Amino acid sequence: MIAPVVPSSGTLRPLGLDRVRVTGGFWAELQARNAEAMIPHGHEWVERVGWVDNLRRAAAGRLPDGRRGPVFADSDVYKLVEAMAWEAARTGDGALDSTVDDLATVIAAAQEPDGYLHTGFGRAGQAPRYSDLEWGHELYCYGHLIQAAVARLRAHGEQTLTEVAIRAADHVCREFGPSGRVAVCGHPEIEMALVELYRATGERRYLDQARLFVDRRGQGTLADIPFGRSYYQDDVPVRTRDAFAGHAVRALYLACGAVDVAVETGDDKLLDAVTRQWERTVAARTYLTGGMGARGEGEAFGEDHELPPDGAYAETCAGVASTMLSWRLLLATGEARFADLAERTLFNVVAASPALDGRAFFYANALQQRVPGQPPDPHRPSPRAVSSLRAPWFDVSCCPTNVARTVATLGGIVATVDDGGLQLHQYATGTVAAEVGGRPVALRVETGYPWDGTVRITAEHDTGPVRLRLRVPSWASGAVLDGVAVPPAAYTTVEGDWRAGDEIRLELPASRPRFTYPDPRVDAVRACVAVERGPLVYCAEAVDLPPGASLDAIAVDTAVVPTRGPDPTLGPDTVGLTVRARVTMGGGPEGLGGGENRVDAVAWPYRSRPGPTAGGAEVAVPMVPYHLRANRGPTAMRVWIPARHSQHEERA
């Protein structure tokens, strides 16, 4: 099975990348951009910044001299190789296959005889192996190495990379097994990788080691640090925590590994624990975009309801990790809510990272940009994760390769099967070929989703009875299947035989814009409103405002339904919206700073009367899909805009 996650049990079974093909529309365009730009761009940069050379130097015995990049630089080479391996499997691109082989040869040559592999430790002039588990990322790097190797193994059978990964994993089992060091890595990742290697090879010791790492976490084997042990989830055992906390990517990778361990060992209590944590995190620690991680400091989840739009870190990698977790929970349980969050996160976090040309990326994904900011240098890695515009590469460049491997495997999360049927979780134009109850099923899906809500599903040949389940997204109140209303936030079932050419038609109300209001405990966006359409979150960019209006001094009139608005030329298929608002402030002096974020001549911003929420001129505010933001140069931006409620709503 050519898929990243292949559990041996669970409610649903994945279909490989060879069984589900995305051939048109939103995701196909992104996959094409991945193949043509993002992956080659990543390859250029890992060479340019010397991260592949680190491995070459290791092989040649020339380290530590000239080692470049952060301590975890090896991992980005591995993630890129993983992306290439899936992409080559998806498209049959022979040149890409050769590139993977070349890189695998470099990686293999860098491995030491006992299986150890890391360019930053263990040599004369370097710190000893495993001397800095808090920050050294050695086990984290093995995790990405193993995931790349599993990709290659599943796509091509045993290869150089498989052998490297098995040697590394065996080394880890010796060093960190029951009679080895009682320790975990500062950055979870190896847990899920070891489970997948177990699934791919059948070697039980990898699963046992993964379970050991999951159970050891939270025992305080790592040092206390200024961020606290919660930073690397070593404060509370996985089984007893309430919600995801600390560094968001670390927390979510660990949760993925815990689900994998739970599924393979039949540990329902562990699965329930992670599911509870997911529930609370989604209820109180997740942005409207699906973004996770409120704090830039420590790249961390905040407390419940601490979700500032401007400070939002919502790291791209956390979006990737959240999608990975949702997918695992969906396979384990079959519940629509997990596919729902995955969709939201893919459209509004993962797809929001790459630029339209696939050669620059957002690392952090704030929901408000107060000032236009400066464009990053297109020729140098950005030293900063947070910026108002996408950067070509980063000193810490985990996100671009993580997006690349995720996009290459998107087909794998479209559909699943169980004993009696086939499930469609995500809607994209393409084909699904599966075996259900021993019979081949082949469906063709055609849709303009997410720009349009019509999904047509056609049988490509005759089948016997198949139970087809279609996810109706949680936002899709009013969805209709072949003329019959179907409820949202659930799967709707179509039972029956299919003959070649039979077609069903799901109508999702994706053209209808929606106003969305925050839970009153999400303090940072109180009395504001957001606009969504289908699975897409929209935002207002200051470049679209008429002169004199500012994103900081308008109130949206929620009594006026948003209209399909002028499309700000962000692509041939996009849908722009326009909302009506009133200017709430203005007419003051141009301010000290000028421009969009001006400060009127107000001596003290706290007063004896509340500020105006009404009055002022009416203004049309164009809105663009959030994932397309910041593609027209520096500008201020808001997802949440102050609302001018009607009296009816005030009393609700």
Next chain:
Amino acid sequence: MIAPVVPSSGTLRPLGLDRVRVTGGFWAELQARNAEAMIPHGHEWVERVGWVDNLRRAAAGRLPDGRRGPVFADSDVYKLVEAMAWEAARTGDGALDSTVDDLATVIAAAQEPDGYLHTGFGRAGQAPRYSDLEWGHELYCYGHLIQAAVARLRAHGEQTLTEVAIRAADHVCREFGPSGRVAVCGHPEIEMALVELYRATGERRYLDQARLFVDRRGQGTLADIPFGRSYYQDDVPVRTRDAFAGHAVRALYLACGAVDVAVETGDDKLLDAVTRQWERTVAARTYLTGGMGARGEGEAFGEDHELPPDGAYAETCAGVASTMLSWRLLLATGEARFADLAERTLFNVVAASPALDGRAFFYANALQQRVPGQPPDPHRPSPRAVSSLRAPWFDVSCCPTNVARTVATLGGIVATVDDGGLQLHQYATGTVAAEVGGRPVALRVETGYPWDGTVRITAEHDTGPVRLRLRVPSWASGAVLDGVAVPPAAYTTVEGDWRAGDEIRLELPASRPRFTYPDPRVDAVRACVAVERGPLVYCAEAVDLPPGASLDAIAVDTAVVPTRGPDPTLGPDTVGLTVRARVTMGGGPEGLGGGENRVDAVAWPYRSRPGPTAGGAEVAVPMVPYHLRANRGPTAMRVWIPARHSQHEERA
């Protein structure tokens, strides 16, 4: 003149600590706590953590072995010595004098023959001198050394410390003068210290060097770092920036130095530039408490109106620095707004740091605490600046000694003189003795301020004509002087001869609680209200709420005037308040986390309708002065509480 800031020109002239004595009430209590607890506590800790020993080791040639603490540890010894020097001058405490002499001897012995003095650089096994100007803090440490020496010089005349400081300053002038390194320190501080040394010694070269440092800043001589050069104000020259930005303490110390340089060189353009930056910072980058610095990451100012209450860093040291800057601007201009901000900041940031016992401190001063949090270890330095409760000491422990030196000099900012009169800026029970127009003036002030608004001022002997100016705070609408209404946010003038026993009576409406609303652009507290009384900001602590009510699910009824409420026993003189609110949410399950911040079983916190702002049970919410928060164990806390506006206000 026994005062920290003695400009040679300006609108107002300070009075020394020997001329203004605070003898009772709020500030006298804090000064007593400083003498009895904060200063001895600081002395215990700088010994305990080895920071004085670093200097002893330097003298004995035993460094770098055994050096402890952060690179700037020397500076906390200097700040403590400065606090002791002022305190000894204020009280005549001979034992404290001896302690200062002992520490001065230790410091002097650590200085190298050419004047260099730092325990972290320049020895075999250490980085070379000035090899890390970004983070090395060598010039910063000289700054605090010089300020301590000036304190000692003004209180006692030439001493060991004076000689040490002059040798260090001369060394700096050689190394960093016009023909030396074209460089600045990563942490401004030496600028204002050099100006003060010039003022105390008359040696012009110190002023010239300070001006050189001010003018060099913003030229990019320091490296770009992940935080950006704005972190240390090296992105934009002092004269051309719009607002304070980057690391708040760095920005404010630099502004102090720039004002000092401007005043001494008659550089009105520089003074105007800093004043404009102050204006914009106060209008858009300052918390209701006077706290500055919105971001924990980089300890930095945010963008305009980026003022999250929960993420608020509002470092205690930034409050100290802001008070230092306000005082300098007040002396230069005589404008009431500077004294106003100083008062707000002293009561709600500086006085909020120390615990009631003077042996634990807040480093960061958030305006919202979402969860009760864990008490810090009372026996170990806290590794974290941000916590929900005060800690005895910190790994980076700049704040406790900064509070100590500020509290010791509070008398110095109560009153000033000019050619024709005397000005009272702050209200505290005590005495003021000055010379005005060559005639001695002696006044006695009696007040229960800030708990009570009555201020009685009595002449202690006959004088000729004196123009007395009394600051009427900006919040004091309805103030009355001897039965006559006087306008707020300005000085009110009393002209005439005084005879012994003559009394005037200023009635400030300090007993009247006020609701305060944010500028609508301060997004993070939209639709919320705060409660103030006199110069004090109040907060609600969850420990005071009835069972079932949560700080996250109430709305204050702003149509009901707050009442003098049950005093939660935070001291004999405090005034508690009570506001009326409605419970807006609740009745759900106890939640996964339980307690004050519970999460109801809500799957997704974004909805198609706004949440309720009315309805629910009425609840009385006790409020305590913000500076007294967190003195009763862990608890959630809010300054800004959602408001349930009346319809009248909605339309305002």
